[in-house]
Amino acid sequence: xxxxxxxxxxxxxxxxxxxxxxxxxxxxxxxxxxxxxxxxxxxxxxxxxxxxxxxxxxxxxxxxxxxxxxxxxxxxxxxxxxxxxxxxxxxxxxxxxxxxxxxxxxxxxx
Amino acid sequence: xxxxxxxxxxxxxxxxxxxxxxxxxxxxxxxxxxxxxxxxxxxxxxxxxxxxxxxxxxxxxxxxxxxxxxxxxxxxxxxxxxxxxxxxxxxxxxxxxxxxxxxxxxxxxxxxxxxxxxxxx
Numbered sequence: 001x002x003x004x005x006x007x008x009x010x011x012x013x014x015x016x017x018x019x020x021x022x023x024x025x026x027x028x029x030x031x032x033x034x035x036x037x038x039x040x041x042x043x044x045x046x047x048x049x050x051x052x053x054x055x056x057x058x059x060x061x062x063x064x065x066x067x068x069x070x071x072x073x074x075x076x077x078x079x080x081x082x083x084x085x086x087x088x089x090x091x092x093x094x095x096x097x098x099x100x101x102x103x104x105x106x107x108x109x110x
Numbered sequence: 111x112x113x114x115x116x117x118x119x120x121x122x123x124x125x126x127x128x129x130x131x132x133x134x135x136x137x138x139x140x141x142x143x144x145x146x147x148x149x150x151x152x153x154x155x156x157x158x159x160x161x162x163x164x165x166x167x168x169x170x171x172x173x174x175x176x177x178x179x180x181x182x183x184x185x186x187x188x189x190x191x192x193x194x195x196x197x198x199x200x201x202x203x204x205x206x207x208x209x210x211x212x213x214x215x216x217x218x219x220x221x222x223x224x225x226x227x228x229x230x231x
Contacts, residue, residue, distance in 0.1 A: 035217045044205055044221040088155055092216045098171055104154040
């Protein structure tokens, strides 16, 4: 059982906009930054969004993040086939004194 | 460019021990905290441990506390994970990850390719 809650799956067609939600509590998302990681099939995770809505260099601006209260979301616009991957949200948890993850969302591009 | 290369994975019996290594390059290793994160087959990510840039402090996930020890050798640019009293539920790919800028405990900005640990009799 993951501390952060994500939908197990999401899907969209090329060019569409898709959002993935991440729900937490006051001890994690409610009081700390949210991070998003992308894991392409068979590869290691990669940092996609940091500090709620910042993109590392090289990440396309089609990817955006937001946080409100104890929830966060990742939006992907102009969906492309290469976006098919697992997406994980994460945040520091003050009660557990460590980073916690969502269970991951498998994004399928139809 | 940042490179993290894990090694030391393999098959071990329940109750056994294993030591993982992570060779770092492309950044000033001694200036950054480092993490271990694992992923059981077909499952999600689980944070394992973090060590401060100078090795002065270490924190662990509840599932490995008392059994695993994270350490580092800044003269060799290498991170370690000593795993004792291994259980079948420790079977996973173990990733070494560099702590991100700012509060390096919070996130991981670069990841290695991972090394597979299988605990089985």
